[in-house]
Amino acid sequence: MISRRTFAAGLAGAPLLPGAETLTLIADPRFERGLKVWQPTAGVHNPAGMIQPPGASRGPVWGAAQWYSHFNLAHAKREALPSGSSRFFDGAKAVTFGVAGSPEADAVFALDGCKEYGDRAPEKGDPWPHLLMEQELTNHPYWSALQSVPFRIDYRLLQSQPFHLPGWNDQRHTAQFLLYITIRNGNRDSPGYRDYLWFGVPMYDARWPLPKRYTAPDKGSAKKPGTGKFIFLPGGEEYTTKSAQDGAWVSIDRDLLPLIRESLETAWSAGYLQDSRRPEDYQLAGMNMGWEVTGPLAVAMQVRGLSLAAVTD
Numbered sequence: 001m002i003s004r005r006t007f008a009a010g011l012a013g014a015p016l017l018p019g020a021e022t023l024t025l026i027a028d029p030r031f032e033r034g035l036k037v038w039q040p041t042a043g044v045h046n047p048a049g050m051i052q053p054p055g056a057s058r059g060p061v062w063g064a065a066q067w068y069s070h071f072n073l074a075h076a077k078r079e080a081l082p083s084g085s086s087r088f089f090d091g092a093k094a095v096t097f098g099v100a101g102s103p104e105a106d107a108v109f110a111l112d113g114c115k116e117y118g119d120r121a122p123e124k125g126d127p128w129p130h131l132l133m134e135q136e137l138t139n140h141p142y143w144s145a146l147q148s149v150p151f152r153i154d155y156r157l158l159q160s161q162p163f164h165l166p167g168w169n170d171q172r173h174t175a176q177f178l179l180y181i182t183i184r185n186g187n188r189d190s191p192g193y194r195d196y197l198w199f200g201v202p203m204y205d206a207r208w209p210l211p212k213r214y215t216a217p218d219k220g221s222a223k224k225p226g227t228g229k230f231i232f233l234p235g236g237e238e239y240t241t242k243s244a245q246d247g248a249w250v251s252i253d254r255d256l257l258p259l260i261r262e263s264l265e266t267a268w269s270a271g272y273l274q275d276s277r278r279p280e281d282y283q284l285a286g287m288n289m290g291w292e293v294t295g296p297l298a299v300a301m302q303v304r305g306l307s308l309a310a311v312t313d
Contacts, residue, residue: 033060039066094108161298179289210240
């Protein structure tokens with residue numbers, strides 16, 4: 001059961017308890033320090049290089065995962081835009097670092113699935129290209145200390161163009177823009193230490209006006225291994241009533257804590273995280289955000305105002 005204290009703190013406008021502290025969880029939310037780029041080899045964080053806007057005074061905290069891509073952002077050259085923003089394009093993927101107040105702010109992430117796949121849509125079980133911005137959270141608060149987990153982002157779909165190549169399947173071929181937080185067992189004395197689940201914030205799925213709820217293990221195939229960890233992806237209606245498909249700005253502004261508790265309960269009921277069913281063993285650990293494109297679609301998303309925090313006792 002959720003305690004009355006936690007439940008009350010999750011309500012909109014609920015007062016904070018005395019002594020509450022707000023911890024910022026994401027560093028460089030405007031991507032001003034650029035990106036460390038990992039090699040396209042899936043699941044291996046081998047450095048390929050970095051891309052940065054001019055004037056970046058320190059190295060990046062974000063990593064760019066480009067799993068299964070046939071192109072490499074580390075080889076992209078900077079293109080200066082008229083607004084002063086910087087665009088890096090590798091032939092299929094593009095990242096634009098927007099200058100504050102510019103039309104591109106804070107950042108634009110694009111992926112051309114048609115360039116990646118060539119002249120045919122991928123078959124079932126084939127891997128798909130990713131463009132994910134990821135980082136370890138700056139703080140790792142435990143569930144037992146949390147009053148709320150306020151999350152905010154604005155996003156706007158700039159492009160979503162499908163190419164119905166041979167082999168196209170309406171259900172399997174899509175483009176998704178999502179954010180995932182890992183909810184991890186951080187108790188060193190627990191037999192489930194470092195086991196985790198994927199907690200999702202779906203922002204766009206080309207198949208539907210609002211992304212559908214999805215709860216299942218991260219299974220893979222012979223061509224694309226999965227992590228085997230449980231995925232908890234609430235439906236898009238849990239976050240907003242507006243569809244990114246309209247091309248207008250969409251805002252998410254909500255406390256994630258009640259949904260995080262639901263993710264743990266759902267995972268336990270499905271037979272995952274069985275080495276610890278104690279909520280206090282779990283902490284917020286890392287996150288990633290970006291594109292997974294399972295078919296020949298050319299897509300681009302602009303984001304701004306990203307914020308994730310933890311209000312603790």
